[in-house]
Amino acid sequence: MNLCELLQATDGVLLQGDARVSVQGLCYDSRAVTPGSLFVCLPGLHTDGHHYAAQAVAAGAVGLVCERPILGLPAELPVVQVTHSRRALAQLAIRLYDAPARRMTMIGITGTKGKTTTAHLIASVLRAAGHKVGVIGTNGVCWPGYRQPLDHTTPESSDLQRLLRQMADAGCDACVMEVSSLGLKMDRVTGILYDIGVFTNLSPDHIGPGEHASFAEYRAWKSVLFRRCRVGIVNADDPQTEAILTQHTCRVVTYGIDHPADWRADADLTLLRQSDFLGVQFTVTGPDGQARSYRLPMPGRFSVYNALATLAAAQVLDLSVAAAQTGLQKAAVEGRVEPVPLQAPFTVVLDYAHNEAAAENLLTSLRAYHPNQLWVVFGCGGGRSRVRRFGMGEACARLADFCIVTEDNSRGEPLPQILADIRTGMQRGNPRTPFVEIPDRRQALYYALDHAGPGDIVAVIGKGHETTLQRGNETLPFCERDILQKYMKARSS
Known part of the structure; x- marks a missing residue:
């Protein structure tokens, strides 16, 4: 589709170049630009697409959409100025992909x-x-x-x-x-x-x-x-x-x-x-x-x-x-109160609960099944609000019989700092609730399986459907369902 046809969906004004150029696709990340793409400069919290316009052109972008003029671009390059880049991206995409x-x-x-x-x-x-x-x-x-x-x-x-x-x-x-x-x-x-x-x-x-x-x-x-x-x-x-x-x-x-x-x-x-x-x-x-x-x-x-x-x-x-x-x-929903099939006298469920309200809902619901003991394995993500950690710790300490505190996508934030915030929340929830702190999440899962007893329910929360673990700057394979099943199979044999 030609750029001039796409522009009919926006309030865009052509600043330079020929709008009859053919557009093969839309892109907002300069690292993902392919020849024939129209690059849309999106302003963001940590980065601004306007700063990467030259890289997008070098990668083969046939035109740019921006909120403000950009200096130093080739004179023949079509450049369109719009009021809101994000809104324009949506409007352009609807037109390009024919609604x-x-x-x-x-x-x-x-x-x-x-x-x-x-x-x-x-x-x-x-x-x-x-x-x-x-x-x-x-x-x-x-x-x-x-x-x-x-x-x-x-x-x-x-x-x-x-x-x-x-x-x-x-x-x-x-x-x-x-x-x-x-x-x-x-x-x-x-x-x-x-x-x-x-x-x-x-x-x-x-x-x-x-x-x-x-x-x-x-x-x-x-x-x-x-x-x-x-x-x-x-x-x-x-x-x-x-x-x-x-x-x-x-x-x-x-x-x-x-x-x-x-x-x-x-x-x-x-x-x-x-x-x-x-x-x-x-x-x-x-x-x-x-x-x-x-x-x-x-x-x-x-x-x-x-x-x-x-x-x-x-x-x-x-x-x-x-x-x-x-x-x-x-119905079955992966990672949402998902029971893990195990040859065990207790029940293990995986859930994505990663804030106070979700943890409270889940644990309250599990309590209604009158487990002998309700265990919870949980951590909190790095690079996120500390308030969430206090809330998670408070809810888990108040509603579980035993807490296993561990890592959850630390994302480069020091894990000891995250765990300290969780402990603060647990003190608020119920300082008498017993807990162990096992920084390695795999070992925390093993601990739960080794110590849960007949009639217990073990809630492993925070990751749910996820199959990776972000530890520092690394992203590691980590499927909790597989880890739990393999460990129980090895233990039983």
């Missing part, structure tokens, strides 16, 4: 906790109803025959539109994706109108340099989704829902347990447990007034909320009750 989102049913999910699980539950129900589905989020992007990890929960707009194009071309008729607050703030999903937007819940997170200045700002960006969707499905029990719906333009459907809602589950849940299975059975009354029973292979009350959002979405999409029941019962 692939319009070819699929688009479902966007936002909230602090439960986005990944809810996305996979909805996808499972859609598949049970015969749809070909793509999923984008924290666990990566996938559709039948394709899987790829992602650097961001919501990819940069040009990457997102390229993936949506591939997804649609592969025959997918629906896409379920997590829509992060930063994805909304940084224009990664600009230009997409969602058929359904889902709100799970809200608690303080992603507040700090490079993210959000305050909880109010975090909430405000979450609320934007409900001005960009046709139907909003929201949690009637969450105290932030009213604020989330401020200025909404969509039809609203509600779900909950404690408050009146279109989709409401009974407060009495039947907890299901085997050595390598934790689940729940529950009854839901829908808008038609009929009560129906559902079974979910995931534990606890918070899992029921995710299922309720899924049932509401299924009804909006006119999917059958049978598909909803089958999809929920067969």
Whole structure:
């Protein structure tokens, strides 16, 4: 497509060069430029794409999009100035890839906790109803025959539109994706109108340099989704829902347990447990007034909320009750309260919980299964807010019977400093909770397996689906599921 055709989607002004040049792709990282690419200069917290314009041109960029003039560029090079580079990148990508989102049913999910699980539950129900589905989020992007990890929960707009194009071309008729607050703030999903937007819940997170200045700002960006969707499905029990719906333009459907809602589950849940299975059975009354029973292979009350959002979405999409029941019962989400199959008299689950609210939800739910002892293996990431470490330590010390404190993606920050912050939080939560500190995470996992007893539950939290460990400047292979299974197999033999 020619640059002049692409520019019709933006407020861009051609500063120099010939806009009839052919554009083969879009790029925002000078290191990834290929000949024929249009390089879009994105300003950032730590770096600014404007500073790398010359490198992009040297690598074969056929033109530049920028927010301000750049000196020293070849006179014949097409240069376009726009008001907002990130917004322009999204607009250019939609035009270059021919608006692939319009070819699929688009479902966007936002909230602090439960986005990944809810996305996979909805996808499972859609598949049970015969749809070909793509999923984008924290666990990566996938559709039948394709899987790829992602650097961001919501990819940069040009990457997102390229993936949506591939997804649609592969025959997918629906896409379920997590829509992060930063994805909304940084224009990664600009230009997409969602058929359904889902709100799970809200608690303080992603507040700090490079993210959000305050909880109010975090909430405000979450609320934007409900001005960009046709139907909003929201949690009637969450105290932030009213604020989330401020200025909404969509039809609203509600779900909950404690408050009146279109989709409401009974407060009495039947907890299901085997050595390598934790689940729940529950009854839901829908808008038609009929009560129906559902079974979910995931534990606890918070899992029921995710299922309720899924049932509401299924009804909006006119999917059958049978598909909803089958999809929920067969659902599996990697790294989200995921039981690890082990020949052991205790239960081990992996979960991505990496902040106070998520840890509290998970451990409270596991407590309801009345384990003999509840163990938790956890650490906190480096290069992130210290407040998160205090909160994680506090929640784990308050709710677990025994804590194993260890590393989790230190990212170059000194591990002793991270562990000290966690200990401070644990003192606040419950200074009497016994714990051990084992800096090497592999050894921490071995310790848990060696010491857990019959009827215990061991929660290994923080990494979930991840298969690497960032230790200092190294990224090491680290799949907790494999490590646990191999150690138990070696120990039993």
